[in-house]
Amino acid sequence: MKNFGYTRHTDRQIDFDATDKRLYQFVFDLEPSINLCIFCGTCAATCSAGHFTTLSFRRISLLLRRGMNDIVKKEIENCMLCGKCQLVCPKGVNTRNVILQIVKGIEKYEL
Amino acid sequence: MKNIVVIGGGIAGMEASAFLAAKGYSVDLIEKNDTLGGRLANWDRLFPTMRRGSEVTEFLAEGVMQEAVKVHLSADIVRVERHHDTFLLVTTQGNELHCDAILLATGYDLFDARRKEEYGYGIYDNVITSADLEQIFSSGRDILTQKGKKPSRVGFVHCVGSRDEKAGHTYCSKVCCVTGVKQAIEVKQQIPDAEIFNFYMDLRMYGMHFEALYKKAQEDFNVQFVRGRLSEAAENLDGSLALKVEDTLAGRPMKINVDLLVLLVGCTPSEGTRKMASLLGLKLGFNGFFKTTDQHTMTNYSDIPGVFFAGTCIGPNTITNAITDARAAATAIDIYLSGNQLANRKMKPHEEFWLYPSH
Numbered sequence: 001m002k003n004f005g006y007t008r009h010t011d012r013q014i015d016f017d018a019t020d021k022r023l024y025q026f027v028f029d030l031e032p033s034i035n036l037c038i039f040c041g042t043c044a045a046t047c048s049a050g051h052f053t054t055l056s057f058r059r060i061s062l063l064l065r066r067g068m069n070d071i072v073k074k075e076i077e078n079c080m081l082c083g084k085c086q087l088v089c090p091k092g093v094n095t096r097n098v099i100l101q102i103v104k105g106i107e108k109y110e111l
Numbered sequence: 112m113k114n115i116v117v118i119g120g121g122i123a124g125m126e127a128s129a130f131l132a133a134k135g136y137s138v139d140l141i142e143k144n145d146t147l148g149g150r151l152a153n154w155d156r157l158f159p160t161m162r163r164g165s166e167v168t169e170f171l172a173e174g175v176m177q178e179a180v181k182v183h184l185s186a187d188i189v190r191v192e193r194h195h196d197t198f199l200l201v202t203t204q205g206n207e208l209h210c211d212a213i214l215l216a217t218g219y220d221l222f223d224a225r226r227k228e229e230y231g232y233g234i235y236d237n238v239i240t241s242a243d244l245e246q247i248f249s250s251g252r253d254i255l256t257q258k259g260k261k262p263s264r265v266g267f268v269h270c271v272g273s274r275d276e277k278a279g280h281t282y283c284s285k286v287c288c289v290t291g292v293k294q295a296i297e298v299k300q301q302i303p304d305a306e307i308f309n310f311y312m313d314l315r316m317y318g319m320h321f322e323a324l325y326k327k328a329q330e331d332f333n334v335q336f337v338r339g340r341l342s343e344a345a346e347n348l349d350g351s352l353a354l355k356v357e358d359t360l361a362g363r364p365m366k367i368n369v370d371l372l373v374l375l376v377g378c379t380p381s382e383g384t385r386k387m388a389s390l391l392g393l394k395l396g397f398n399g400f401f402k403t404t405d406q407h408t409m410t411n412y413s414d415i416p417g418v419f420f421a422g423t424c425i426g427p428n429t430i431t432n433a434i435t436d437a438r439a440a441a442t443a444i445d446i447y448l449s450g451n452q453l454a455n456r457k458m459k460p461h462e463e464f465w466l467y468p469s470h
């Protein structure tokens with residue numbers, strides 16, 4: 001068949017209505033401070049693991065809300081639970097507990 | 112003739128004094144420093160127009176002079192007595208001032224940047240505050256590093272001591288965002304070769320013309336705005352500073368060196384506010400500024416009849432709004448002293464601080 005150079009792109013929009021919000025809701029119920037995040041990135045700036053991996057608490061906080069749980073699951077494996085992010089957070093997010101609850105939520109929903 | 116004592120000779124105290132005196136009251140203005148003008152005296156040029164701060168001070172002083180306000184400099188209040196609807200105030204000089212109303216215009220203090228230790232103010236040579244930078248502007252000195260080098264890269268950190276649970280100041284200081292934009296332009300004007308970076312969480316350009324100033328900084332002065340809040344600054348061997356920040360929009364942590372770092376410090380409740388609150392038995396709000404009778408309609412009123420507020424003693428504010436507020440306070444006092452029924456209006460009580468946890 002003649003190739004006219006056309007390609008088909010997959011839809012890359014976040015289909016918000018179709019996202020899986022269970023994990024975020026689970027974490028929010030047990031650690032409501034997750035929703036204090038203003039995405040300033042101070043956590044990610046201080047994160048030692050983030051220098052060498054794609055770990056960013058700020059990003060995890062956002063991806064959770066968008067139901068991108070597969071990425072969250074992969075990302076948190078890089079966290080060493082050192083707690084520096086919690087020290088610098090201007091909003092008082094309990095970052096370590098958020099990570100711990102994500103782990104529990106992933107187990108619960110078998111994500 | 113009825114007497115009014117105004118405490119604090121900054122912007123609000125000066126303008127309210129002039130307006131009250133113009134209304135025919137006898138006004139004593141108490142200022143703890145040896146000059147009037149308050150913190151405005153330390154500011155060189157003003158956002159958004161770049162007008163000299165001194166021109167505003169001169170304008171306010173003209174009002175104080177013209178209306179024969181009795182100014183007490185280097186004076187403080189040591190004692191307050193309340194007798195029915197009058198007050199007796201005793202100053203450090205031993206003056207006894209009898210008055211029918213008190214206007215508190217005790218202003219704000221600057222956040223002590225040393226408390227954000229991770230930014231190194233008072234530790235590293237080339238970390239200064241926005242107030243320090245204003246002093247350099249006012250003095251006409253060149254902007255130089257500690258070693259006398261012209262900085263080729265300058266960083267501004269927004270929200271230092273503001274919107275920060277860890278610093279104990281959860282509110283927005285309102286004026287630092289636009290100050291950061293103004294100062295970035297001024298540094299660029301003085302050192303056109305310098306690269307300027309403003310590190311921010313949000314840029315709150317809420318006032319008229321603030322957005323225009325921001326646009327000017329971007330378009331005419333090529334100021335770079337990086338959306339990320341610094342986690343720390345560390346000093347390099349040559350005295351420059353290594354900053355750690357997440358470039359949140361790129362989604363990656365970023366390291367960047369600057370020759371000079373300017374911390375945009377916020378406003379905190381003043382020592383004078385705490386002192387007068389204790390002398391008068393007035394409540395402070397959750398954030399430590401004076402607690403007004405109502406957040407919407409009674410911001411000039413305290414819980415004590417005859418005691419009023421003006422300016423930044425109730426919260427961070429711009430010069431424009433402090434002047435407007437001073438004139439409003441003068442009117443409120445005039446209405447109160449003339450026995451007008453308007454002064455007796457009350458708002459239904461409501462729980463003001465449901466906003467804050469466990470208060």
